[in-house]
Amino acid sequence: MQWRNSPHNYGAVSIAMHWLVALTVIGLFALGYWMVGLNYYSSWYRTAPDIHKSVGLLLLALMVIRVVWRFANQGPAPLASHGRFTRLATKAGHGVLYVGLFAVMMSGYLISTADGRPISVFGWFEVPALITSIPDQEDVAGLVHEYLAWGLIILSGLHALAALKHHFIDRDPTLKRMVGRADAS
Ligand code: HEM
Ligand code: HEM
Numbered sequence: 230m231q232w233r234n235s236p237h238n239y240g241a242v243s244i245a246m247h248w249l250v251a252l253t254v255i256g257l258f259a260l261g262y263w264m265v266g267l268n269y270y271s272s273w274y275r276t277a278p279d280i281h282k283s284v285g286l287l288l289l290a291l292m293v294i295r296v297v298w299r300f301a302n303q304g305p306a307p308l309a310s311h312g313r314f315t316r317l318a319t320k321a322g323h324g325v326l327y328v329g330l331f332a333v334m335m336s337g338y339l340i341s342t343a344d345g346r347p348i349s350v351f352g353w354f355e356v357p358a359l360i361t362s363i364p365d366q367e368d369v370a371g372l373v374h375e376y377l378a379w380g381l382i383i384l385s386g387l388h389a390l391a392a393l394k395h396h397f398i399d400r401d402p403t404l405k406r407m408v409g410r411a412d413a414s
Contacts, residue, residue: 308401
């Protein structure tokens, strides 16, 4: 398999980033959902949000690299068997997934830095608070983060179902291209 995308296939870098981001997003959703229900006496009360924030910011860095890679290295062309509607829906769906990912991460950052304190990423380095002036920032960003996280996970689920439909019902190589198993290169 090639590192770069080709006109017909995703390359190893795009594939690795896709699945790493997908696993991380699902993990962050589960961790976030679980950690907001913890009480003060749980030993995870402080650690779980620290992990959630640190992983979330590393994901943000990975997504910036992914977008740069996407622009530097165009993805494969749509399959010939995909009609106008499928192509449009795919493009729109992927666009909303990209925007949704950044919006969830930015709203999380705004909750965590609302009090002006930086975020420590696993104690390795700190990310400073840049915006602290939004009225009721912590609460507003918290609500936005919760709704957006739900929206993102539901859309990702529909996206996965679409990929499975292409694989099992249409029997086209859409999913194979994202696991590096399509024939044409
Ligand atoms: C795609 C990435 C992310 C996903 C899917 C995600 C998901 C979630 C979910 C589901 C919750 C629980 C919401 C609730 O029920 O109130 C949550 C809470 C939280 N997240 Fe994230 N998150 C992500 C990234 C981030 C990032 C990058 C940060 C900060 C740097 C962050 C900071 C927080 C904080 C502080 C809370 C607690 C909010 C509260 O106490 O109400 N998240 N997240
Ligand atoms: C949270 C989970 C997920 C997120 C955020 C996500 C996001 C994305 C994004 C943004 C793209 C567009 C890539 C590009 O060309 O720039 C993509 C492509 C793709 N994803 Fe996912 N994905 C997730 C999970 C999944 C799962 C579980 C599957 C399979 C069951 C899947 C299958 C695919 C396939 C086959 C493509 C390529 C589609 C095409 O060539 O038109 N994804 N995904």
